[in-house]
Amino acid sequence: MFCLTSAMQYYLYSYPTDMRRSFYTLSGMVTNMMARNVQDGDVYIFINRPCTSMKILHMECGGLVIYHMKLESGCFNLPVFDQSTHTFQTSWQDLMMMVQGVTSNKKVKKKRRKNL
Numbered sequence: 001m002f003c004l005t006s007a008m009q010y011y012l013y014s015y016p017t018d019m020r021r022s023f024y025t026l027s028g029m030v031t032n033m034m035a036r037n038v039q040d041g042d043v044y045i046f047i048n049r050p051c052t053s054m055k056i057l058h059m060e061c062g063g064l065v066i067y068h069m070k071l072e073s074g075c076f077n078l079p080v081f082d083q084s085t086h087t088f089q090t091s092w093q094d095l096m097m098m099v100q101g102v103t104s105n106k107k108v109k110k111k112r113r114k115n116l
Contacts, residue, residue, distance in 0.1 A: 019048045023057075026066070054099070
């Protein structure tokens with residue numbers, strides 16, 4: 001069962017992650033690279049280089065849980081963030097927009113060509 005809610009804190013790791021990593025290495029990345037404690041109940045999001053696979057690490061009452069989503073086509077639309085940091089705090093709404101493929105960027109209007 002999907003137990004993530006909007007009341008939780010969400011952190012996106014800002015560098016590409018090897019999707020072969022599992023519980024111990026992802027929790028080690030949270031501790032060492034993101035300077036967070038995985039046992040705080042926060043949610044940690046990891047994306048691979050081509051943005052086609054996402055892992056979400058979360059501590060529940062029974063232990064660590066990983067949610068893994070791999071896209072058949074397309075890629076995740078990541079929010080704009082400062083890449084000089086290892087951690088980007090995001091929200092439940094941003095996570096849902098990434099999963100559903102919705103972009104929050106405004107559309108760029110192109111100039112129309114005049115027919116002569």
